[in-house]
Amino acid sequence: MTATAGRSSLVTYGTGTVALMNDASFDVDVETAEISAFGDTAVTRVTGLRDASLSMSGYFDKSDTYQSSLIDNFLAGTDCASMRVRTGAASGYMDCDMVPSKMSVKAKASADPVEISLDFAGDGAPTYSTGAPTVDA
Amino acid sequence: MNDCDKAVFDILSAAPGVTGQVSTRVYNMQAPQEATEPYIIFNKQSGGQEYVFSSGKFRSLAYLVKGVCHSRYPKAAGTIDSEIETAMHDAALSVSGWTTLYCRREMDVSYAEGEYTHRGGVYRIELEQ
Numbered sequence: 001m002t003a004t005a006g007r008s009s010l011v012t013y014g015t016g017t018v019a020l021m022n023d024a025s026f027d028v029d030v031e032t033a034e035i036s037a038f039g040d041t042a043v044t045r046v047t048g049l050r051d052a053s054l055s056m057s058g059y060f061d062k063s064d065t066y067q068s069s070l071i072d073n074f075l076a077g078t079d080c081a082s083m084r085v086r087t088g089a090a091s092g093y094m095d096c097d098m099v100p101s102k103m104s105v106k107a108k109a110s111a112d113p114v115e116i117s118l119d120f121a122g123d124g125a126p127t128y129s130t131g132a133p134t135v136d137a
Numbered sequence: 138m139n140d141c142d143k144a145v146f147d148i149l150s151a152a153p154g155v156t157g158q159v160s161t162r163v164y165n166m167q168a169p170q171e172a173t174e175p176y177i178i179f180n181k182q183s184g185g186q187e188y189v190f191s192s193g194k195f196r197s198l199a200y201l202v203k204g205v206c207h208s209r210y211p212k213a214a215g216t217i218d219s220e221i222e223t224a225m226h227d228a229a230l231s232v233s234g235w236t237t238l239y240c241r242r243e244m245d246v247s248y249a250e251g252e253y254t255h256r257g258g259v260y261r262i263e264l265e266q
Binding site: 007008009010011017019020021022024058059110111112113 | 187188189190191193195238239241243
């Protein structure tokens with residue numbers, strides 16, 4: 001067994017890496033339906049549709065091409081094709097088309113840089129591939 | 138972080154209001170035994186780093202900067218403290234290899250030590266690399 005260091009992770013969108021992100025969560029939910037019948041001695045279920053979502057956060061940087069594109073997509077309400085989260089250094093990545101769900105930009109008068117968090121909902125099947133994302137910068 | 142020490146020293150040493158009070162007597166960590174008062178002592182109190190994925194990092198540093206006077210009364214040290222704040226608050230620190238995001242006074246410090254009074258503040262410095 002070998003754990004994967006989170007520091008080597010990346011979030012990519014389109015053709016490059018989204019800058020200044022320090023937290024990302026790629027979630028996959030699977031619907032389940034109970035199909036237990038009279039007389040069964042235990043609950044039985046079948047799986048239904050898969051549903052991916054992505055949450056990422058870090059520091060606001062509109063000068064970064066890829067973060068800027070995502071912000072623009074939120075403001076325009078347009079889809080974000082192929083959002084990828086690399087799971088460690090070139091080991092593999094989660095991938096799914098996404099639609100924007102919620103964007104939050106947080107500014108404080110104290111020392112912290114302006115922060116941004118972006119939440120997406122899946123738009124299609126999530127996948128996992130080995131190796132580095134092809135757009136890995 | 139020596140580069141930030143130097144940046145703080147440079148800002149203080151270049152501020153006419155500061156030099157008008159203490160001339161060139163600005164010291165890092167502690168004053169020399171033979172130093173004449175009044176003078177300024179600054180030192181890093183604490184610091185930490187925050188990272189983003191794969192590359193880039195931020196540093197958050199707290200610096201204590203205070204005026205020291207040989208007096209039982211705080212007024213003279215308070216005057217130096219005011220000049221320190223003018224120089225340090227929102228100062229464009231030039232830290233080699235880093236971009237300064239922020240330099241602001243965060244906390245007041247005031248105490249007596251024998252016949253000496255100390256007045257100053259803790260300044261939060263945020264750097265990006």
